[in-house]
Amino acid sequence: MKKYTVGDILKEKNIILKLQSLTGKKGLKREIKTCEIHRPVLAFLGHYDSFPRGAVQVLGEEEMTALNIMRKNKKYELNRKMFSKDIPCFVVTADFNLPKYFIRKAEIAKMPVLRTKLSATRFIDRIFVFLDDGMAPKITAQGVMMDVYGMGVLITGESGIGKSECALELLKRGHRLIADDIVGIKQRSGSILVAHAMMTRHHYVEVRGLGIIDIEDVFGIGSVRNAIRVELVVRLEEWDKVKDYDRLGIEKRHTTILGIEITEVVVPVTAGRNLAVIIELAAKNQRLKAEGHYAAKELERELIKITKKKKKE
Amino acid sequence: MIKKTFSIKNKLGIHARPAALLAQKASKYDSSISIVKDGQKIDCKSILGIMMMAVECGADIDIVIEGSDEKDAMVNMEKLINERFYE
Numbered sequence: 001m002k003k004y005t006v007g008d009i010l011k012e013k014n015i016i017l018k019l020q021s022l023t024g025k026k027g028l029k030r031e032i033k034t035c036e037i038h039r040p041v042l043a044f045l046g047h048y049d050s051f052p053r054g055a056v057q058v059l060g061e062e063e064m065t066a067l068n069i070m071r072k073n074k075k076y077e078l079n080r081k082m083f084s085k086d087i088p089c090f091v092v093t094a095d096f097n098l099p100k101y102f103i104r105k106a107e108i109a110k111m112p113v114l115r116t117k118l119s120a121t122r123f124i125d126r127i128f129v130f131l132d133d134g135m136a137p138k139i140t141a142q143g144v145m146m147d148v149y150g151m152g153v154l155i156t157g158e159s160g161i162g163k164s165e166c167a168l169e170l171l172k173r174g175h176r177l178i179a180d181d182i183v184g185i186k187q188r189s190g191s192i193l194v195a196h197a198m199m200t201r202h203h204y205v206e207v208r209g210l211g212i213i214d215i216e217d218v219f220g221i222g223s224v225r226n227a228i229r230v231e232l233v234v235r236l237e238e239w240d241k242v243k244d245y246d247r248l249g250i251e252k253r254h255t256t257i258l259g260i261e262i263t264e265v266v267v268p269v270t271a272g273r274n275l276a277v278i279i280e281l282a283a284k285n286q287r288l289k290a291e292g293h294y295a296a297k298e299l300e301r302e303l304i305k306i307t308k309k310k311k312k313e
Numbered sequence: 314m315i316k317k318t319f320s321i322k323n324k325l326g327i328h329a330r331p332a333a334l335l336a337q338k339a340s341k342y343d344s345s346i347s348i349v350k351d352g353q354k355i356d357c358k359s360i361l362g363i364m365m366m367a368v369e370c371g372a373d374i375d376i377v378i379e380g381s382d383e384k385d386a387m388v389n390m391e392k393l394i395n396e397r398f399y400e
């Protein structure tokens with residue numbers, strides 16, 4: 001998990017935040033502790049309950065109105081709590097002009113106040129995506145990550161079971177590679193897992209006997225992509241005669257990655273099984289299941305209808 | 314399960330050739346062998362995995378081995394790393 005300071009977002013060039021500091025360089029080392037964003041309009045008017053302190057405080061039209069009310073009504077006063085040390089910064093959006101006394105108070109408390117041309121909604125949208133991505137919990141998984149018919153499939157299994165060979169066959173059939181062997185997985189907000197390559201510039205695959213192959217060179221730019229949502233895990237296993245494999249596909253099986261349940265299919269490997277075809281099928285079947293089509297359930301319904309009819313006769 | 318910490322002394326860290334040697338050696342054992350660095354765990358039988366870790370000279374790595382031939386595997390992995398991958 002990455003840590004951000006106020007200075008980091010001020011300097012950030014990859015996303016356009018259009019920020020400038022109104023309080024100079026003071027307090028830029030303050031840490032942003034959460035990707036949540038807070039609008040402090042209620043806090044301005046005296047309500048401090050459930051005030052998220054680690055969050056960036058965004059000031060828009062509502063806050064400007066609140067500051068105006070405060071100016072006219074002596075009942076309200078900027079509380080010192082608003083400038084406490086654990087609040088990272090204030091960001092004034094839409095180029096609003098802050099009252100001078102506000103900036104003076106901020107300067108005394110060494111609290112950075114930034115300003116952006118963007119509207120509050122646009123700014124919140126951009127900074128949330130940026131912080132959420134950087135602060136997302138991460139792991140690395142062992143396996144091959146492929147885009148099969150637009151669905152992110154993570155192929156796992158022990159070393160030497162044929163994951164990379166399977167990936168090559170899938171590539172030949174027009175599917176795309178995200179990463180081989182070591183896959184970075186991030187948990188984005190909304191229980192979404194996003195898989196990405198560890199070195200984004202190249203996509204390598206190791207084939208025993210041939211060595212390391214650059215997939216982009218061999219198959220072309222259309223055969224690779226940098227990131228995809230993980231929607232299915234296919235685990236390749238050596239065929240175990242004692243073990244019972246799923247024969248119907250009615251039950252839902254899961255594996256857990258970063259606390260999120262992902263459908264897992266266990267595919268036993270034997271000579272003569274075309275794994276790429278099975279994985280293509282698994283991806284298509286998963287899409288159908290997501291839409292509520294279960295072949296086995298439909299067959300079961302038909303079967304019961306027939307047996308009931310026979311019984312009557 | 315056995316675990317041991319090693320400091321990498323090769324000038325160039327674990328680059329292509331040492332990575333290949335590690336993966337080759339590890340693949341000879343039935344035990345699962347992994348390398349852990351900065352909380353990142355990698356299968357030592359995967360050459361790409363090892364290389365993607367980009368282990369630099371002076372870095373500390375943990376070798377974690379679990380399985381029937383773990384002791385024998387650790388002895389040989391230790392030898393390989395301590396001999397600086399014969400460089």
